[in-house]
Amino acid sequence: MRKRSRACEECHRLKIKCDVGTSSSGICDRCTRNSLECTPAAPRLQRDRIKELESQVQELRNVLREQSNSTTPSRSPGSLPLLENSHENAILSLLDARIPLSRQQPLLDFYLHHAGAAWPLIRVPSDLDRIRLKSPILLLSILVYTVTHATQGTELEVHDELVRETMHMLGEEVVGRGQRSLELVQALLVAALWVKTTRKGYQGSCYQIVQLAVDMAIDIGIAGFALQPSPVAYFDRHEDETSAEARRTWLACFVAASTSSMSMRRPSAVSWDGHHQECMLYLECVGDPLDMLMCQIVRITQIIQEISKRLSLCELTSFVDANDYSIHTVMEELKSKVDAWAAQIPTQLASSSTLNVLRHIAMIYIYEPVLHTPTNKPSFAAPFIPGRIPIKDFPKPLVAIPPLQSALEAIVFHCHSVIDTIAEMDPEIAISLPTFCFTPTVVYALFVLVTVLVAGTDPANTYGRFLPTEIFHIEECGLKLRELTAKLKDIDPTMSCYTVRMFDATSWLEEWYNNYTAILRRYESNLAN
Numbered sequence: 001m002r003k004r005s006r007a008c009e010e011c012h013r014l015k016i017k018c019d020v021g022t023s024s025s026g027i028c029d030r031c032t033r034n035s036l037e038c039t040p041a042a043p044r045l046q047r048d049r050i051k052e053l054e055s056q057v058q059e060l061r062n063v064l065r066e067q068s069n070s071t072t073p074s075r076s077p078g079s080l081p082l083l084e085n086s087h088e089n090a091i092l093s094l095l096d097a098r099i100p101l102s103r104q105q106p107l108l109d110f111y112l113h114h115a116g117a118a119w120p121l122i123r124v125p126s127d128l129d130r131i132r133l134k135s136p137i138l139l140l141s142i143l144v145y146t147v148t149h150a151t152q153g154t155e156l157e158v159h160d161e162l163v164r165e166t167m168h169m170l171g172e173e174v175v176g177r178g179q180r181s182l183e184l185v186q187a188l189l190v191a192a193l194w195v196k197t198t199r200k201g202y203q204g205s206c207y208q209i210v211q212l213a214v215d216m217a218i219d220i221g222i223a224g225f226a227l228q229p230s231p232v233a234y235f236d237r238h239e240d241e242t243s244a245e246a247r248r249t250w251l252a253c254f255v256a257a258s259t260s261s262m263s264m265r266r267p268s269a270v271s272w273d274g275h276h277q278e279c280m281l282y283l284e285c286v287g288d289p290l291d292m293l294m295c296q297i298v299r300i301t302q303i304i305q306e307i308s309k310r311l312s313l314c315e316l317t318s319f320v321d322a323n324d325y326s327i328h329t330v331m332e333e334l335k336s337k338v339d340a341w342a343a344q345i346p347t348q349l350a351s352s353s354t355l356n357v358l359r360h361i362a363m364i365y366i367y368e369p370v371l372h373t374p375t376n377k378p379s380f381a382a383p384f385i386p387g388r389i390p391i392k393d394f395p396k397p398l399v400a401i402p403p404l405q406s407a408l409e410a411i412v413f414h415c416h417s418v419i420d421t422i423a424e425m426d427p428e429i430a431i432s433l434p435t436f437c438f439t440p441t442v443v444y445a446l447f448v449l450v451t452v453l454v455a456g457t458d459p460a461n462t463y464g465r466f467l468p469t470e471i472f473h474i475e476e477c478g479l480k481l482r483e484l485t486a487k488l489k490d491i492d493p494t495m496s497c498y499t500v501r502m503f504d505a506t507s508w509l510e511e512w513y514n515n516y517t518a519i520l521r522r523y524e525s526n527l528a529n
Contacts, residue, residue: 134183
């Protein structure tokens with residue numbers, strides 16, 4: 001037997017002699033007898049270094065554990081045990097430090113009975129402990145975005161800080177940590193639908209947030225077979241892709257993406273398909289009354305998407321001539337679809353102001369091409385402000401066909417109907433509806449009404465022959481919006497809700513109208529002289 005220059009790992013561990021023997025393989029006798037792997041031990045210096053590094057790692061673990069324990073927020077008796085995930089702990093720490101735990105349940109209940117009931121696309125449990133444990137980032141988004149500053153009961157600076165920090169938290173979860181979950185999709189949708197900004201700058205585009213939510217929904221596999229996840233996200237799929245919650249969330253993505261498409265006048269990132277239909281029929285069969293309302297919102301959104309496609313509303317380089325009988329045939333077909341949808345609304349929802357506004361908005365979209373020229377279509381994208389009214393760029397047909405005349409009268413009627421319906425709505429409901437999906441459509445109706453007025457009063461335009469100025473009732477519309485804004489300000493005096501800010505901005509209407517009518521009077525006076 002011959003002694004090795006360096007013992008194998010097993011012999012070194014047992015502190016015994018290591019002899020190779022006569023084997024040509026270089027395996028020591030002991031390892032041969034016990035069928036062990038014979039590996040030469042590391043040199044002494046290398047072994048000492050490994051032991052030193054292992055000791056340092058253990059020390060670091062001890063320090064991190066002590067720091068975690070020292071920064072843990074105190075909890076009231078009976079609250080849930082702390083979450084293991086440090087990021088989830090950070091979310092709840094942020095929330096608890098600014099909104100007391102005793103205040104969070106009332107705010108959650110307020111969401112369930114107001115925003116969650118008026119626009120039931122994001123459903124959450126009523127049990128605060130459960131949502132804190134399962135969905136802390138969603139809870140944070142709901143308590144920050146869906147209630148006004150006054151309802152939240154915080155200082156104004158704290159409210160702004162919460163808006164800012166919640167967006168940072170969402171960014172950290174989605175981009176910094178690369179997380180994907182149904183909860184995150186819902187939290188992103190809440191932040192986009194009830195978008196808020198601080199008084200010190202913007203906090204991310206709601207349009208981009210919607211796109212993030214849609215992409216993540218596809219990645220976790222709730223978008224159906226036709227939209228497959230990206231390769232890197234394949235193993236992050238949601239555990240139950242056919243659950244009611246998953247189906248609701250994907251339909252919510254569809255509504256948000258379609259609204260974004262119509263607002264920006266870009267082709268929708270999510271087209272209606274068989275999986276949407278399956279999700280909607282499933283919820284209508286097994287869902288509760290809130291699911292019934294949600295499905296009606298989805299149905300009219302799907303019709304609006306079809307209107308957009310057939311009339312090329314989001315294809316800004318494509319011109320549809322409304323002084324063409326074939327186009328009015330398409331308009332009549334689309335009008336019949338809207339009417340059929342309205343006729344099938346369940347009895348308990350027939351009086352819904354929300355659905356009534358959406359019906360009239362769909363009709364305005366149908367008749368909007370009567371105002372289009374090959375060059376003015378971008379004017380009908382948000383923001384809907386006076387500077388975007390195409391003052392000199394209107395269709396000016398030498399002879400207007402009868403359906404075109406009827407369409408102009410119809411679009412004025414539906415613009416008035418939108419403003420009348422929102423003016424009569426309970427302000428508590430109006431302020432609870434999503435800023436992203438609902439409020440801009442009302443401002444859009446006002447914008448279109450003013451645009452028709454300008455087209456009809458242009459001395460060089462034939463539209464004025466069958467659109468008398470007195471049918472527009474701009475003064476009455478301005479008064480109704482001013483009264484509604486006053487009621488909304490009573491609820492949200494600091495205008496923390498973007499809905500209040502948008503309605504307050506419609507005050508431009510009266511000043512603009514006064515200036516415009518003054519110009520018309522001077523023009524008519526010059527003609528008379």
